[in-house]
Amino acid sequence: SKCYGKAVKSFREPAGPLYLEFVDLLLQQAALPGDPKQVQPYLLEAREAVESLKVSELRDYFRDDCVDAARTVATKLDAVSKSAVVIYPIILQNRTELLVSLPSGMKRYTVPVGAQAMKQEVKAFRKKLEKLTTREFLPYAQELYTWLIRPLEKDLAAASVDTLVFVPDGPLRTIPMAALHDGKQFLISKYAIAITPGLNLTDPRPIERKNLNVLTLGLTEAVQGFPSLPYVSDEIEAIQGLYKNKLLLDKQFLLPVVEKSLKDEHFTIVHIASHGQFENDIDRTFLLSFDDKMTMDRLHQYVGLLRFREEPLELLTLSACQTAAGEDRAALGLAGIAVKAGARSALGTLWHINDQSSSVLVGEFYRQIREPSVARASALQHAQLKLLNDKRYQHPAYWSPFLLINNWL
Numbered sequence: 345s346k347c348y349g350k351a352v353k354s355f356r357e358p359a360g361p362l363y364l365e366f367v368d369l370l371l372q373q374a375a376l377p378g379d380p381k382q383v384q385p386y387l388l389e390a391r392e393a394v395e396s397l398k399v400s401e402l403r404d405y406f407r408d409d410c411v412d413a414a415r416t417v418a419t420k421l422d423a424v425s426k427s428a429v430v431i432y433p434i435i436l437q438n439r440t441e442l443l444v445s446l447p448s449g450m451k452r453y454t455v456p457v458g459a460q461a462m463k464q465e466v467k468a469f470r471k472k473l474e475k476l477t478t479r480e481f482l483p484y485a486q487e488l489y490t491w492l493i494r495p496l497e498k499d500l501a502a503a504s505v506d507t508l509v510f511v512p513d514g515p516l517r518t519i520p521m522a523a524l525h526d527g528k529q530f531l532i533s534k535y536a537i538a539i540t541p542g543l544n545l546t547d548p549r550p551i552e553r554k555n556l557n558v559l560t561l562g563l564t565e566a567v568q569g570f571p572s573l574p575y576v577s578d579e580i581e582a583i584q585g586l587y588k589n590k591l592l593l594d595k596q597f598l599l600p601v602v603e604k605s606l607k608d609e610h611f612t613i614v615h616i617a618s619h620g621q622f623e624n625d626i627d628r629t630f631l632l633s634f635d636d637k638m639t640m641d642r643l644h645q646y647v648g649l650l651r652f653r654e655e656p657l658e659l660l661t662l663s664a665c666q667t668a669a670g671e672d673r674a675a676l677g678l679a680g681i682a683v684k685a686g687a688r689s690a691l692g693t694l695w696h697i698n699d700q701s702s703s704v705l706v707g708e709f710y711r712q713i714r715e716p717s718v719a720r721a722s723a724l725q726h727a728q729l730k731l732l733n734d735k736r737y738q739h740p741a742y743w744s745p746f747l748l749i750n751n752w753l
Contacts, residue, residue, distance in 0.1 A: 363397040387450035398542035428507035453495040466515040485525035517675035523744040536721035538752035550753040562617040576617040582707030620665030624673040657687040682750040690749040701742040721752035
C-alpha cells in the first residue's frame with residue numbers, strides 16, 4: 345500500500361467505536377464463568393485489538409499510513425521487562441476497564457465509571473493541576489487514583505515492580521499519571537512512570553550510553569510573537585556540563601542549519617528547548633525555530649537522516665511544549681512524537697512552566713541517564729522527586745507535566 349493518506353475526520357468518529365465494541369465483547373466473554381485458562385486468550389486478544397486501535401489513531405493524527413513503518417520490534421515487550429507493569433485503561437460508555445499486563449499474565453479490573461464522568465473528572469483535574477497557587481487539584485488526584493490504581497494495588501505490590509507504563513486512552517492522555525494521589529503520597533513517589541501510544545510501537549532496547557552526543561537547539565529570545573524563555577540558558581548549561589554537545593542557540597537555530605548538523609554528525613540525543621504547540625489538528629502542530637516553524641513532517645525528515653545511517657535517535661527532548669487542556673487529540677500528538685520522529689523515546693511536557701524549575705528537572709534527568717543502572721523512566725522519577733522534595737517546587741504544576749514517552753528502559 346502507498347504510505348500516505350489524508351484523514352479529515354478524527355479516527356475515533358467512524359472506526360474507533362467498532363474497535364471498542366469488539367474489545368467490549370471480548371471482555372464480556374472473559375467475564376463468563378468457566379475455565380480460568382480460557383480467560384487469558386480473550387484478554388490477550390482484547391489487548392491486540394486495543395493495540396491496533398492505537399496504531400490507527402496515530403496514523404490518523406499524523407496523516408501518515410507509515411507512521412510505524414520504521415519500527416523493528418523483534419522482541420515482544422512482555423519478555424523484556426519483568427520490572428514493569430503495562431496498564432491499558434479502556435474507557436467505555438458505561439464503565440472503564442483496566443487491562444493490565446502483569447509479569448504473571450493479563451488481568452482485568454472493571455471500574456463503574458463511564459466515559460462522561462471520566463472526561464469531566466479528567467478535565468477538572470488538569471485545569472486545577474496547572475494552578476500553582478492552590479491545592480484544589482487534590483480531591484481529583486485522589487478520585488482518579490481510586491478509579492485507575494486502587495483496584496490493582498494488591499497485585500502491583502505482589503508483583504514487586506518498580507515501573508508503571510500507561511497506554512492512555514482518550515482524555516487520560518491529557519493528564520500526568522505521576523500526579524495521582526493515594527491520600528498519603530503521589531504515584532511518582534512509589535513508581536517510575538512512562539506512557540506509550542502502544543506497546544507494539546515501542547522499541548524495547550535499553551539506552552545505549554556509550555558516546556552520548558547531544559544536539560541542543562534552543563531559543564531564549566522572544567521571536568515570532570512568542571515570549572522569551574530566559575531559563576533555557578540554565579537548561580543548556582546543565583547539558584553542556586554533562587555531554588559532548590553541539591549547540592544551536594537563537595540566531596543559529598535555523599532549520600537549514602539543523603538539517604546540515606544532522607546530516608554531518610551522529611547524535612544520540614536531540615534536545616529542543618523552544619516553544620512547541622501540539623494541537624488537535626496536525627497542521628497547527630509545530631516546534632518554533634528562530635525564524636520558522638518546524639512541522640512534524642519536517643521533524644520526521646530530520647531525525648530520519650540519523651535513522652538510516654547508524655543507530656536511531658535514543659532520545660528526543662521537547663522541554664517547553666504545550667497541549668491544550670481537554671484536547672486529547674493534541675495530547676495524542678505528543679504521545680506519538682517519538683514514533684513519528686523515529687526516536688526510541690521522548691521526554692515532553694503537557695504544559696510549560698516558564699521557570700527555573702524546568703532547568704533543574706531537565707539537568708537532573710540528564711545526570712541520571714548517564715548512569716548505566718538507571719532506566720529512562722527511573723531517571724525521570726528521580727528528577728521529579730528532586731523537585732517534589734524541594735519546598736519551592738513541590739506543587740505538581742512544576743514537576744508533573746514532564747512525560748517519558750515510549751521506551752522506558
